[in-house]
Amino acid sequence: MRRLVGNWNCRLLFNDKSGQEIIRHAGVRQQTTSSSDAKEKKPVEADNNGYGAKHCMSLVEKYDHENYLCTLLLPRELRRAAFALRAFNVEVSRSVSGNKLEPQIAKLRLKFWHDSIDKCFEDESQRSYVEDQPVLRELKHTVGSRKLNKVYLRRLVTARERPPNQSFETIRELEEYAEQAFSSLLLLLLEVGGVRDLQVDHAASHLGKAQGIATMLRAIPLAGRQQAACVPLEVLVRHGVSQERILRSKSDDKGVEECIFEVASAANNHLQLARQLDDKVSNKVRKIFLTAVATDGYLERLRRANFLLTHQSCLGRDSLLPARLFWKSLFNRF
Incomplete structure (x- = not known):
């Protein structure tokens, strides 16, 4: 069964007729030009057996x-x-x-x-x-x-290059890091799809910030003391909470709950801003933005767990994610 699944996954990258030949020039749009000014682009050779x-x-x-x-x-x-x-x-x-x-x-x-x-x-x-x-x-x-x-x-x-033990000073600094590490990848995927639109780039920026902040929140219980918690110092000071309390994340610690709520709210705000631009993006872009489904799912599980990072529902994989991704993709939503 494992081999069958692996073969099926590989077929997603290969031609239907032959499993040995990779689709060449994947995603390059066919362009009809006059014979006088048309120039052939040298193909990029695929590696052996893909x-x-x-x-x-x-x-x-x-x-x-x-x-x-x-x-x-x-x-x-x-x-x-x-x-x-x-x-x-x-x-x-x-x-x-x-x-x-x-x-x-x-x-x-x-x-x-x-x-x-x-x-x-x-x-x-x-x-x-x-x-x-x-x-x-x-x-x-x-x-x-x-x-x-x-x-x-x-x-x-x-x-x-940011040291793992260096804390974020403000929410804005956290958002800037998320934009660099996550929005940049979404912008690259848009370039792969040949999308050049300022509104779409704006949506990608917000979605990357939401995904980045949510991912760093998920990493807190897993990384432990190997790196500083992503909760900015201004949030910790505002609620009188230390980073040690964030790492312990006890269910009866209301201060920690308020801190995580504030950071998660920042992620959710960016997610909603990205979705408000839904009418500005094409169906192809909506599929690129499917990462919003996983981000939204985690933030919702975190909310139901009263923002307890160590709650069991927030630690494991989302078993319903494949179904929700397929459903959203089917109706071209994110």
């Missing part, structure tokens, strides 16, 4: 399961590039995670990914280690077939 594409897909499935489900529901022509971008984001995030990771090692890892972005934008004739790294190979394929903004890719790396 190992890079399958590796990216498996990486996202293992470390970013909710976004893995969302990506499966994207149009076929966007899926391979989306998995490449999400796999790159997973690798960057993993570079700074670990119980006993030395800060200097984390910096070296981030520098590697930062320098690799420039390598992916180099000419095809220049050979480098990118060809030997499956995620970078897929990222280079995406860069070669799409028009991506290098700034957004760099922001995914520079956002993680």
